[in-house]
Amino acid sequence: MLRVGNCSGFYGDRFSAVREMLTGGPLDVLTGDYLAELTMLILGRDRLKDPSLGYARTFLRQMEDTLGLAHERGVRIVANAGGLNPAGLAGELRALAGRLGVPVRVAHVEGGQLPLDDGALTADAYLGGAGIAACLDAGADLVVTGRVTDAALVTGPAAAHFGWAPDAYDALAGAVVAGHVLECGAQATGGNHPFFRRYDVRRPGFPLAELHADGSAVITKHPGTGGAVDVSTVTAQLLYETRGARYAGPDATARLDTVRLTREGPDRVRIDGVRGEPPPRLLKAGITRLGGWRNEVVFVLTGLDVDAKARLVREQVEDAFARAGARPAEVRWELARTDRADAATQETASALLRLVVRDPDRRAVGRAVTGAAVELALASYPGFHVTAPPGRGDPYGVFEAVYVEPGAVTHTAVLPDGRRVPVPVSAPSTAPLRDVPEPPLPEPLPPGPVRRAPLGLVAGARSGDKGGDAHLGVWAETEAAWRWLAHTLTVERLRELLPETRPLPVTRHVLPNLRALNFTVTGLLGEGAAARARFDPQAKALGEWLRARHLDVPEALL
Structure with a gap:
């Protein structure tokens, strides 16, 4: 088993989370996600002012506080805090370790940069976890990367620990799903949850995953920390900023329609059954x-x-x-x-x-x-x-998303001894990435009396952004509510409830295992969060607006 924790969901997350995760209980690897689409723009502006910058400076200060503690406890650290300058951050970390007298082996992953065309500030492909795995295999205690997928922070350590081959797609897909649950920190432990009143979320703990060799995992948190881990909190994070049944990445394409969630005990949810497919032919770049x-x-x-x-x-x-x-x-x-x-x-x-x-x-x-x-x-x-x-x-x-041939970018693991190891590209699928055909819907509820009420009384929702598109996941927590929701919340009904979506393309995906619907509203956010074209530029509260809208709800569900 490999215990992988998370201490950051964005650049600016809880500073003390690194120490809390290191002292709260057993851990093998601690990961931190510092890069969002908006963050790349911020780091690009930093680099314009000072070419030696371009990384998340918060992470360096966190390591000054906790590097010795991580070494004492034998916890390896993997973070994408390198941003646009992982080599610069790695150099600063080596200097810091020397000043502190902590004998840690620092490695970094670089590559993924595209040529900057006129007006571009940053241009980076989303790399997978193979470079991280190479660094860990070479004995690194601390690995910093640039723009990798959020899930790569988990697939890399898992592949290194279990020795997965690049085509172990089911196992890799399981790690992708676990990584997606961990990536946003406390959102997996009750933070930003639509039914927040169930939980003590005054200071939720950060999540961790107990990963197994077959790619299955148990999501949990350190004992005594706030918040909660249950099927609902994990479902909410699984639906966050995803779209269809195929969740594509450079390590594997995870089939979200195969995910099974099972309560294993207090604050423990098992994820298994995840099927994987080869990664798509092209790499996503931002x-x-x-x-x-x-x-x-x-x-x-x-x-x-x-x-x-x-x-x-x-x-x-x-x-x-x-x-x-x-x-x-x-x-x-x-x-x-x-x-x-x-x-x-x-x-x-x-x-x-x-x-x-x-x-x-x-x-x-x-x-x-x-x-x-x-x-x-x-x-x-x-x-x-x-x-x-x-x-x-x-x-x-x-922000603009583009897709490039893997051969158009480099991917290099710079090992603790300074050796530079090119990372081969996983064999991608030759087939285009397609949506999974819509599965059969459940039997509708029999007719009965209805009452005008907010949708949020019977459904949860979580929403967010990918470039200029908004993603909105909606789920039911009982089978009866799912039978109603699946037939009621069509694209047409969504447009009625959220009039701002009426002129835009809207796509619905059905995920029966999660009792969930996932909607993509193309173009709602204009040119992306950094453009601030909308009152809620990242669509964070789009789901809560939907839950507050009234429609005829069967009284049996209320």
């Missing part, structure tokens, strides 16, 4: 660019006549743009009716009118917008004020 400039002003509208006040200020600002001949390329207005009638506080008597502008030219979002807003201070609606003084504008980024 390109980030600086897309232009963005500015925002939020007008506060208090008391009576909110719609008329909003109409007035919109007309005034648009007129100012026209007179100046400087209307930004994109102008968006959104009125959030947060106000209440006869409110007991001024804040709850107020609505928010949000103006967002974007343009390739910073001047178009700076002085023109600031002047248009500020000059209205004494000449607009009664009670005029804004949440913050308008600024000069900030740069925003865009």
Whole structure:
């Protein structure tokens, strides 16, 4: 058995989690995921200012606090904190180990970079776990990587420990699924869970997986830590930012429709039955660019006549743009009716009118917008004020997913002794990646009385982003609720409940083993989270909006 824990789900996660995981109980490998699509843009901007940067500096500070502890306990550490500069981070870690007098062997994985075209800030392919495995096989205690898949942080250590061949697809797919559950840290232990009131999530612990040679795993957490691990928390994370039954990666394609979840005891959920297929022919890569400039002003509208006040200020600002001949390329207005009638506080008597502008030219979002807003201070609606003084504008980024031949990028394991070992590419599938045919739906519930109620009373949901697309997983926790949900929540019904999705392509996938539906809403997030084109730019709360929508629910389920 191999015990693999997680201590980070993003750049900025709980600083103390490394120490908590090292001291909380037995562990063989501790992993940390620091890279999201947005993070690559942040690291790219860091590197523009200082070419020696480009890695997650938080990780270096965490190692200063815990490197000796990890060595004492014999825990190996694997993290993708190297970002755009894994060699630079590895060098800093070696220097740190020398200063601390801790004899750890540091290795790193590099490669995956694509040539930067005009305007590209970063361009990196998602590598698999084979480079990590090579480093661990060579005796590394600490391995840092650049842009690898989140699951590679688990497939690499598992392949090294169990000696899996590159074509052990079932076992590798099991590790991919376990890695996907671990990658977002406390989201697997009750964090961000739709039924959060069941659990004590004031400070949830971080998850770990007990992996076995056949690729099966038990998801659990250290004793005495907060949160919980049950079938519902694991289901929620399994559906996070995935789409169809085939979950593709460079190590293996995991068939999510074969996953079985079984409660094995308190805070223990077994994952088994996972079938694997060869990886797809092409590697996914992410390109980030600086897309232009963005500015925002939020007008506060208090008391009576909110719609008329909003109409007035919109007309005034648009007129100012026209007179100046400087209307930004994109102008968006959104009125959030947060106000209440006869409110007991001024804040709850107020609505928010949000103006967002974007343009390739910073001047178009700076002085023109600031002047248009500020000059209205004494000449607009009664009670005029804004949440913050308008600024000069900030740069925003865009993300683009592309697919490249594996031979177009390098993949190199730099071992503790400095040797550079090229990592061969796993034999990919020659067949294109296709959706699995929709499985048969369960028998519908027999007709009966219904009541108008929120969907969230009978279904959980979790949502997130992949580039410009939103992913939304919805699941039922009883067989009766699943029989109703599978027939009720069609693409057409989803569009009715979430009107913002109506003009966009929506795809539904059915996962009966998980009693779940997974929806992909193409283009909802524009050019990705960094572009901040939407109020919720990463679609984190899209699922909660859906759960709050009312429809006719069978009384038997309520």
